[in-house]
Amino acid sequence: MGLLSKKSWWQSIISSRLTIVVLFIASFTLSFAVYDRYVVEQDVRDRRHNAEKELEQLKAHRVELEERVDYLSNEQGLETEIRRHFDVSKEGEQVVVIMGDTATPTPTARIEQDTEVEDQGFWRNLIPW
Numbered sequence: 001m002g003l004l005s006k007k008s009w010w011q012s013i014i015s016s017r018l019t020i021v022v023l024f025i026a027s028f029t030l031s032f033a034v035y036d037r038y039v040v041e042q043d044v045r046d047r048r049h050n051a052e053k054e055l056e057q058l059k060a061h062r063v064e065l066e067e068r069v070d071y072l073s074n075e076q077g078l079e080t081e082i083r084r085h086f087d088v089s090k091e092g093e094q095v096v097v098i099m100g101d102t103a104t105p106t107p108t109a110r111i112e113q114d115t116e117v118e119d120q121g122f123w124r125n126l127i128p129w
Helices: 002-014 017-073 075-085 122-126
Strands: none
Touching: 017 075
């Protein structure tokens, strides 16, 4: 009989209205905390995705810069860049400037200057002071 009375005592505590209300309030409060953690997790995931994308772009840019440094570190690449940016030639070389077709002049609007005095109104014409 003692076992049955204990079971009914725990059963009455668990199924009491106060316990149900307390559990409902606790679960409702915890749901807000879980939702806040979910929002934070979404934000962190988006930032991580953006950081990984930026890292890939920076790695690609690094490879391009390393190729450029390798190109400019040898004599031929350096000479090519100097020739491209400046009109420079070695001793014994001649510089040839190739001119394209002469550009046909485009008709421009003629700017006329008015030498006349601008219209000063009806009363200014009647009384010249």
